[in-house]
Amino acid sequence: MKKQLPAFAALALITACATRPPVPDDAGGKTFVIERDLAGAHVARGEFKSITGVHRVFTAQLTGSWDGEMFTLVEDFAYDDGETDQKTWKLERVAPGEYTGTREDVVGTARGYQDGRAFRLEYDVRLPSKDGKGRKVRFRDVLVNDGSGNVLNTATVGWFGFRVGSVWLVMEPVQQDME
Numbered sequence: 001m002k003k004q005l006p007a008f009a010a011l012a013l014i015t016a017c018a019t020r021p022p023v024p025d026d027a028g029g030k031t032f033v034i035e036r037d038l039a040g041a042h043v044a045r046g047e048f049k050s051i052t053g054v055h056r057v058f059t060a061q062l063t064g065s066w067d068g069e070m071f072t073l074v075e076d077f078a079y080d081d082g083e084t085d086q087k088t089w090k091l092e093r094v095a096p097g098e099y100t101g102t103r104e105d106v107v108g109t110a111r112g113y114q115d116g117r118a119f120r121l122e123y124d125v126r127l128p129s130k131d132g133k134g135r136k137v138r139f140r141d142v143l144v145n146d147g148s149g150n151v152l153n154t155a156t157v158g159w160f161g162f163r164v165g166s167v168w169l170v171m172e173p174v175q176q177d178m179e
Helices: 005-019
Strands: 042-051 057-066 070-080 084-095 097-103 107-115 116-125 133-147 151-158 164-172
Touching: 042 116, 042 151, 057 164, 084 107, 097 116
Parallel strands: none
Antiparallel strands: 042 057, 042 164, 057 070, 070 084, 084 097, 097 107, 107 116, 116 133, 133 151, 151 164
16 A cells, blocks of 8 residues: 555646646636737736746737738747747637647647637747757646736646646737827
8 A cells, every 4th residue: 555655646746737727716707719819919927937946027029910710929028137039829720719820939739729718728849958959848828818808828837747837927908009
């Protein structure tokens, strides 16, 4: 019995770390629709934290557009340490509430799908490493509308089933001046 307990505990830990993030408690009652809720200009503020102590705060200017089949989201990141980066999502609707997509750093194909009020996006990214080979990690994002027009995005970052990091951000629509 003693040998089974550590194996059971390890299995429980791996399973807990590999699960999808829940819908945030402060999500509004409005269903998130990517073509509607991320179209136009947004400013995002957030942070990335890892179990190794990495903590990066960032702001991103987002521009989203929908052409009837493909949603494009250009992300211009500015990190608090001065680094900047640009990424572009291309998400194609393949069925009602289902999308596949790519981004420059995504390994393979991302999968997005409607899950009740939330939109989930799962994808693998190869992060840079000291040895130059990079480390492939799995992102599991949950996007929800908070009811006031803002989009909340939480994500878990996993490596071989273990949770190794998290991301959270709030995306606010940019109000266009009417001149």
